[in-house]
Amino acid sequence: MKIAVTGKGGVGKTTISSLMARRLADRGYKVLAIDADADANFAAALGIDIKNQKGQPIAEMEKLIEEKMGTGENTGQGLYTLNPFVGDIPKRFSIHHKGVDFLAVGTVKKGGAGCYCADNKLLKRLLNHLVVHRQETVIIDMEAGLEHLSRGTAQGIDAFIVVVEPGQRSLETAINVRDMANDIGVKKVYVIANKIRHEDELKLIENYLEGMEFLAVIPYSSAVSTADLEGKSPADFVNEELIKTIDLIIERWN
Numbered sequence: 066m067k068i069a070v071t072g073k074g075g076v077g078k079t080t081i082s083s084l085m086a087r088r089l090a091d092r093g094y095k096v097l098a099i100d101a102d103a104d105a106n107f108a109a110a111l112g113i114d115i116k117n118q119k120g121q122p123i124a125e126m127e128k129l130i131e132e133k134m135g136t137g138e139n140t141g142q143g144l145y146t147l148n149p150f151v152g153d154i155p156k157r158f159s160i161h162h163k164g165v166d167f168l169a170v171g172t173v174k175k176g177g178a179g180c181y182c183a184d185n186k187l188l189k190r191l192l193n194h195l196v197v198h199r200q201e202t203v204i205i206d207m208e209a210g211l212e213h214l215s216r217g218t219a220q221g222i223d224a225f226i227v228v229v230e231p232g233q234r235s236l237e238t239a240i241n242v243r244d245m246a247n248d249i250g251v252k253k254v255y256v257i258a259n260k261i262r263h264e265d266e267l268k269l270i271e272n273y274l275e276g277m278e279f280l281a282v283i284p285y286s287s288a289v290s291t292a293d294l295e296g297k298s299p300a301d302f303v304n305e306e307l308i309k310t311i312d313l314i315i316e317r318w319n
């Protein structure tokens with residue numbers, strides 16, 4: 066399965082991605098966890114001590130981008146390879162931790178004075194490779210929206226999970242993702258309602274997102290916020306209840 070987790074900023078994408086990846090690994094799945102967010106913190110949420118590891122996002126590895134794309138000082142301006150080989154990247158740059166292989170990809174760059182065409186081409190091709198050609202379960206922690214994925218990559222993802230929290234803007238993001246997903250023909254979009262404290266909040270969310278399929282409801286958890294305060298993985302702080310919920314998610318998408 067190839068799963069992409071999206072949603073508005075701060076809703077809990079990274080938390081939930083890490084809980085799923087670590088639980089899948091505990092259950093014996095081969096898991097590749099991908100950080101495709103600009104504000105990279107998936108590694109920390111998985112419990113990886115990034116200071117002592119290689120862990121720089123591929124998007125920021127200028128030398129690698131030059132090597133792969135045939136760009137750099139001595140090459141023609143604006144010329145680059147259209148089909149760079151990316152199959153070696155996961156093995157060269159992933160970090161193994163508690164049964165999870167982790168790769169920081171980073172995100173497509175926009176705007177500014179320069180053109181990031183070659184960089185973006187490489188990232189899109191790498192994501193496509195991870196989604197279309199890898200055999201293991203892939204969990205991608207993404208930013209909101211699907212614009213930065215190529216059509217082929219979006220269609221290769223088995224399920225998009227949109228995380229929402231009690232708050233109008235996260236619900237609007239979920240609607241946008243659903244509409245975009247319909248436009249480009251992705252297979253499945255699920256909702257996870259996170260940080261729920263009251264039944265009323267859930268009712269409101271369900272009303273707003275009527276017609277969308279809910280995968281799970283995750284209550285507001287002081288264990289999760291304590292983990293974050295202490296800079297630890299929420300996966301090391303879970304209680305029975307939360308593990309059951311994560312198991313439910315894993316079983317439902319399968």
Ligand SMILES: Nc1ncnc2c1ncn2[C@@H]1O[C@H](COP(=O)(O)OP(=O)(O)OP(=O)(O)O)[C@@H](O)[C@H]1O
Pocket residue numbers: 072073074075076077078079080081102104259260261283284285286287289290293
């Ligand atoms: N169920 C929960 N209960 C309590 N706190 C939570 C829960 N889920 C997430 N949080 C907290 O909410 C904050 C944001 O979570 P997280 O970083 O996972 O969100 P995100 O969507 O990945 O954010 P960003 O858009 O910045 O990448 C963190 O402090 C996290 O500990």
Ligand SMILES: [Mg+2]
Pocket residue numbers: 078079080102106206
């Ligand atoms: Mg995040």
